[in-house]
Structures are given as C-alpha cells and as structure tokens.
Amino acid sequence: MSPSPEGGRPERNRLLASLPRSEYDVLAPHIESLHVAVRHSLSVRGEPIDYVHFPRGAVMSIVVDMEGGEMVEGATIGHEGIVGLAVYLGDGIGTETAFCQVPGMTARVRTADFRAAVDRSPALQCILRRYALALMGQMTRTAGCNRAHPLEERCARWLLMTRDRVGEDEFSLTHEFLATMLGVRRATVTVAAGMLQQAGLIDYRRGHMRILDRERLEAAACEDYRLTNAIYDQLLPSADGIG
Numbered sequence: 001m002s003p004s005p006e007g008g009r010p011e012r013n014r015l016l017a018s019l020p021r022s023e024y025d026v027l028a029p030h031i032e033s034l035h036v037a038v039r040h041s042l043s044v045r046g047e048p049i050d051y052v053h054f055p056r057g058a059v060m061s062i063v064v065d066m067e068g069g070e071m072v073e074g075a076t077i078g079h080e081g082i083v084g085l086a087v088y089l090g091d092g093i094g095t096e097t098a099f100c101q102v103p104g105m106t107a108r109v110r111t112a113d114f115r116a117a118v119d120r121s122p123a124l125q126c127i128l129r130r131y132a133l134a135l136m137g138q139m140t141r142t143a144g145c146n147r148a149h150p151l152e153e154r155c156a157r158w159l160l161m162t163r164d165r166v167g168e169d170e171f172s173l174t175h176e177f178l179a180t181m182l183g184v185r186r187a188t189v190t191v192a193a194g195m196l197q198q199a200g201l202i203d204y205r206r207g208h209m210r211i212l213d214r215e216r217l218e219a220a221a222c223e224d225y226r227l228t229n230a231i232y233d234q235l236l237p238s239a240d241g242i243g
Contacts, residue, residue: 013054013107014080015127018237023121030113036100038172042083043094051108052084058104059165061181062096062139072146072183075139076101076158078165080232081131087111088118088128101181102162102171130235137231141224146183149222151192154182156221159202161228163211173209196220 011017016024036042036058043049045065053060060083062075074096077083083098083106092111109117118124145154158181163169179189196202201217203210211217218225 012056012079012105014236015082015124015131016054016107018127019121019123023123026120027109027114027117027124030109030117031107032109034106034108035104036106037103038100038177040100041097042100043086043096043098045094045097047094049084049087049092049094049111051110052082052087052114054082054107054109055079055165056105056107057167058100058106059102059162059171060098061101062098063181065097070183071180073158073181074142075135076161076165077135078162079167080165080236081135082128084111084114085128085132085135087114089132101177102166102173104166127236134232134235137235138228141228141231145222145224149224151182151184151188152195153220153222155189155192156196156201156217157225158182159196159209159211160214160217160221160225163214164229169211169214171209172207173204174207175204 011024016027019027031054033056036053042051042053042060055078057079060077061073062077062083063071064074065071077098086092086095118128145157155178158178162171162173175190175193176186178193179186182189193202193204196217197204199216199220201211201213201220203212
C-alpha cells in the first residue's frame with residue numbers, strides 16, 4: 001500500500017510511493033508540499049541546491065545552456081522522479097539548470113534533511129540509484145532523438161511525455177516554451193504543432209494544449225517515447241498516477 005502524504009490520499013510521486021511505510025515516515029516530517037509556477041527555478045548550474053523536489057503533478061525540465069545563449073532540454077521530470085539528484089550523487093552543487101515547465105505540486109525537502117533521511121533509509125538509497133540509471137537512459141535517448149528524428153516526431157514525443165507526467169490530457173504550454181525545449185525556432189515548432197493539430201491529434205489555443213487522440217499521437221511519435229518509458233518501467237516500481 002502506498003504511503004499517504006495528505007488527507008489519506010495516495011502519494012503521487014513514484015519514488016516516494018515505493019518506500020516502505022517505516023522509511024517513508026523517516027522522510028515525511030521534512031516534506032513541504034509546494035505549488036510551483038512556470039519558469040520557477042529549482043536548481044542552477046554551479047550553485048548549491050537548497051532543496052530536492054519530488055514532483056507530485058508539476059513537470060520539470062533539466063536544460064542545457066549553450067555558450068551562444070541557446071537552451072535545449074536534456075530531460076523531462078515528473079512524478080516518476082526527483083530534481084536535485086546531485087545532492088545524493090555528488091556535493092550538492094547543480095550540474096545543470098532545472099526549472100518548472102508545467103505548474104503543479106511538488107514535495108520539497110531541505111538538502112540537509114534529505115541527506116539525513118537517505119543515510120537512514122536503505123530503500124531510498126536503492127530507488128535513487130535505480131532512478132539515476134533511468135534518468136541517464138532518458139537523457140541518452142533524448143540526445144539521440146534530437147539528432148536523428150524529424151521535428152514532428154520529437155514534438156509528439158515531448159507532448160506525450162509531458163502529458164504522462166501531468167496525468168491529464170490538458171496542460172498549459174506556449175509555442176515559445178516548446179521551441180526552447182526542442183532547441184528550434186518558434187516558427188519552426190509552430191509548423192510542426194500545426195501539422196499535429198490539422199491531423200486532429202491535438203488542439204492548441206492561447207497557451208493551452210489538449211491532446212485529442214493519444215493513440216494516434218503515439219503512432220506519430222518516434223520510438224524514443226516507447227523506449228524511454230520501457231527504461232523507467234524496467235528500473236522503477238509502478239505506482240498510481242504514472243501514465
């Protein structure tokens with residue numbers, strides 16, 4: 001049975017939900033439930049990470065800053081993961097920038113409290129190691145996808161991954177933000193999204209995205225959507241709320 005963080009509701013974060021009750025209870029007193037807004041920064045490259053975040057509906061992006069000022073997404077993180085893995089794997093200094101792409105709830109824990117809980121929780125140590133492998137797998141597939149696949153397929157993949165992490169078919173999104181995440185010009189991504197809309201797969205109006213036909217959108221996406229999901233399913237326990 002999954003731990004229940006608030007009011008008897010099941011824990012939405014896949015990592016937290018996988019913990020035995022006794023080990024979840026070690027971390028629970030230090031969890032602060034927080035609503036995060038679009039573009040809210042969770043970590044900055046080269047700066048200390050004050051909190052780790054376990055998304056409970058919000059969707060985060062790890063982005064790579066290029067010397068020319070461009071930015072491209074390296075990984076999408078939702079309620080299957082954690083933001084701030086450097087606190088567990090390293091010295092707690094951000095290696096890349098991470099911020100919120102879709103607003104929603106997150107469970108945040110101060111760095112010192114998180115480290116103390118990890119020291120006392122073998123199960124949390126195990127799940128963090130397995131999640132690190134899954135995240136590496138996602139980032140590897142994203143790098144290959146960005147190099148090898150047409151923009152329309154990449155766009156469909158990104159929309160599906162975001163939908164799965166939000167847990168709903170509708171979410172806030174602008175063409176400008178989507179272009180940034182895919183590393184292309186806004187006009188270019190507008191054309192790709194327009195093709196998906198004309199095909200009846202999505203509906204986009206004034207910063208609001210709605211997926212109309214998920215099955216056909218999956219067919220339009222590249223294989224990296226399916227293969228990335230397979231990586232997480234192989235390495236992480238299943239939990240309610242994961243798409």
